[in-house]
Amino acid sequence: MTGDTVKAKNGAMVAYEGEMTFKKKSGGGEGLRGMVTRRLTGEQMAVMEVKGQGTCYFADRAREINLVSLHGEKLCVESGNLLCTDGGLRTGTTFTGLRGSAQGNGLFTTTVEGTGQAAILSDGTAIVLRVNPQTPLQVDPGAYIAHTGNLQQHFQTGVNFRALIGESGGESFQIRFEGEGLVYVQPSERTTVGGDL
Numbered sequence: 001m002t003g004d005t006v007k008a009k010n011g012a013m014v015a016y017e018g019e020m021t022f023k024k025k026s027g028g029g030e031g032l033r034g035m036v037t038r039r040l041t042g043e044q045m046a047v048m049e050v051k052g053q054g055t056c057y058f059a060d061r062a063r064e065i066n067l068v069s070l071h072g073e074k075l076c077v078e079s080g081n082l083l084c085t086d087g088g089l090r091t092g093t094t095f096t097g098l099r100g101s102a103q104g105n106g107l108f109t110t111t112v113e114g115t116g117q118a119a120i121l122s123d124g125t126a127i128v129l130r131v132n133p134q135t136p137l138q139v140d141p142g143a144y145i146a147h148t149g150n151l152q153q154h155f156q157t158g159v160n161f162r163a164l165i166g167e168s169g170g171e172s173f174q175i176r177f178e179g180e181g182l183v184y185v186q187p188s189e190r191t192t193v194g195g196d197l
Contacts, residue, residue, distance in 0.1 A: 001052055005087025008058050010046035012083055018054015025049050045079040045110060049087065058084050063121040066184065068148065075112040077120055077146035077184075086116030120146050123188035131177045138174040142189035149181015 001018075010024060025047045050056055059065070060083055068075055076094060085091065092111045112118045120126070122145055131137045131151060138156070154176040177183055 001050075001054060001056060003053055004051070006050045006056065006084050007047050007087055007089075007091070008050055008084035009060060009082065010048050012058040012060055013048075013050065014057050014059045016052075016054060016056040018052060020050055020052035020054060020056055023049045023051075045082065045091075047091075050084075051087075058119070060121055063123060064125050064186075066120050066122060066126040068118045068120055068146070068184075069116075070112065070118065070148070071115055073113070073148050075118055075120075075146055075148050076109050077112065077118070078144075079110045081121045081145040082110055082112070083119040083121050085112055085118040086114075089114040089116045089118060120184065122184070122186035124186055126184045126186055129183045129185065131179060131181050131183060133178070133180065136176055136178045137183055138176050139183060139185055140189060141173055141175055143185040143187070144175060144183070145186050146184040147177065147181055149179065151177045151179040151181040151183070153177055 001020075007025065013022065065083060070089065090113045092113070093108045094111050095108055126145065129137055129139075131149070155173070156176050157173050
């Protein structure tokens, strides 16, 4: 860092060299309005602002860190998977509908917009999958961590008679992505509502 600012998950700093200041930010770094929005949506995110000269190292429970470069796009990411962003990137929340509830994360997710880099976390190295109009993508809700681009999401269920009598393959719910963009998934599944069926 050369005098610039980074917004990071509260408590994620593991070491630094140089002169740094750390300041807790309310509402996921979005001020009072962000704090109210996040409280109403249930998409909680404790953030600190790091500023200074030198090198700052961030980590979270030895999870893999994946850098996503944004050039005016929007990144949708589960708040638990967002480690840090360049200070100039704007964060907010967006409605996800049933996809969020199937993951056990609620009906909203975090957005990051602008030009800069965001670091997202995954259990294992994230797999980046391209979606285009010819090749839609189905993702297990427990493996999804983020996406960018012009994508539409649909929550779909494979619940049928075989699932009800216990003979299904265990993949009852998926998120279907259509359009143009990138989807980030992890090679590990969170426990979700969908995973319990």
